[in-house]
Amino acid sequence: MEYKVVGKIVPAVELVLQRGETVFTQSGGMSWQTDGIEMNTNTRGGFMKGLGRMFAGESMFIAHYTATVDGAKITFASNVAGSVVPVDVSNAQGLILQKGAFLCAQDSVNLETVLTKKLSSGFFGGEGFILQRLSGTGMAFMEVDGDMVQVDLQPGEVLKVDTGNVVAFTPGVAYEIETIKGLGNILVGGEGLFLTKLTGPGRVFLQTMNYAEFVGKIASALPSRG
Numbered sequence: 568m569e570y571k572v573v574g575k576i577v578p579a580v581e582l583v584l585q586r587g588e589t590v591f592t593q594s595g596g597m598s599w600q601t602d603g604i605e606m607n608t609n610t611r612g613g614f615m616k617g618l619g620r621m622f623a624g625e626s627m628f629i630a631h632y633t634a635t636v637d638g639a640k641i642t643f644a645s646n647v648a649g650s651v652v653p654v655d656v657s658n659a660q661g662l663i664l665q666k667g668a669f670l671c672a673q674d675s676v677n678l679e680t681v682l683t684k685k686l687s688s689g690f691f692g693g694e695g696f697i698l699q700r701l702s703g704t705g706m707a708f709m710e711v712d713g714d715m716v717q718v719d720l721q722p723g724e725v726l727k728v729d730t731g732n733v734v735a736f737t738p739g740v741a742y743e744i745e746t747i748k749g750l751g752n753i754l755v756g757g758e759g760l761f762l763t764k765l766t767g768p769g770r771v772f773l774q775t776m777n778y779a780e781f782v783g784k785i786a787s788a789l790p791s792r793g
Contacts, residue, residue, distance in 0.1 A: 568673060570653065570706065578651045579644035580670065580708050584634035589674035590641065591631045596671060598644040603636035611678070631674065643671045643708065649776060650711040652734075657704040663742070664699040664709065664735045673705035700738075709734060713776030720767025730763045731777035740769035 568590070569583040579598055582590055591611065611629035632641050645651055654662060656676050669678065681700045701707050709715075711734055720726060720740065727745065736742065745764040765771050 568706065570708075572651050572653070573642070574644070576648050577645055578649070579642050580651045580653070581640060581642045582671075584632075584639045584641065585637045586634055586639075589631055589633040590671055591629050591674060591678075592643055592671040593629065593669065595630070596643050597630065597632065598642045600632070600641040601639055603634060603639035604641055605633050605635055607631045607633070629678075645670065645710045647712055647776075649713050649774065650715045652709045652711050652715050652772070654701070654707050654709060655705075656701050656707050661700060661702040661738050662707075662735050663738060663740075664701065665733055666699065668709045668711070668734050669699060669701070670708040670710040672701065672707035675703050675705040676701055676707050677703040709772070711772070711774045713774050716773040716775065718771045718773065720765065720769055720771060722768045724767040726765045726767075726771060727762045728765060728771075728773060729777060730761065732773050732775070733763050733765070734772040734774045736765060736771045737769035739767070740771060741766040 568585070568588055570580055572578050572580050584590065584604070597606075608628050608630045611631075651670060656662065656672070663681065672678065677700075679700050679702070681698050715734065718726060730744070741764075743764050743766075744761045746761055
């Protein structure tokens with residue numbers, strides 16, 4: 568499989584497949600394709616795995632696209648202005664994703680749901696109790712809102728992030744939610760009640776746009792109905 572990222576403001580990844588190669592995405596994730604590609608939609612791993620993805624905020628069903636000729640092309644586009652980031656899953660030794668970050672992957676990549684280690688992370692983190700894990704071998708592609716920033720944390724090194732700015736991290740990174748200290752900071756600080764605390768060792772992928780805050784600002788600017 569060959570790939571290239573196309574577009575700048577709302578980018579996409581164009582994949583060139585050889586006969587027999589398969590890629591998959593969440594249901595409805597494909598943007599355009601050439602002739603010579605067959606589509607098959609299923610729960611990828613059974614009903615329970617599909618149900619887990621649904622609780623993670625993703626589609627219960629996965630769409631698989633298989634090339635029936637050499638050189639078939641298929642394109643998956645991001646939903647908002649941002650970046651499409653390729654990840655070699657085998658080199659990354661797996662990756663934990665926030666919901667909405669997965670775009671597409673080769674069929675040799677495994678996509679499964681995982682529980683956050685602490686209940687507080689799920690109940691108060693703003694991104695749900697269930698995350699997603701990429702494992703296996705091959706290429707996967709993440710959808711990043713805004714620009715992507717990569718941070719390598721040393722053992723014991725801590726990074727505190729607004730939850731909506733976390734895209735993904737490697738399995739060695741500890742993930743928990745921390746309450747912002749100080750009543751004044753909570754009431755008028757404008758950062759909400761909680762931050763995501765990430766502790767190394769491992770790699771963290773961040774996004775410069777917080778989509779939830781972006782949507783909130785647009786909604787607040789809309790005229791109210793009288």
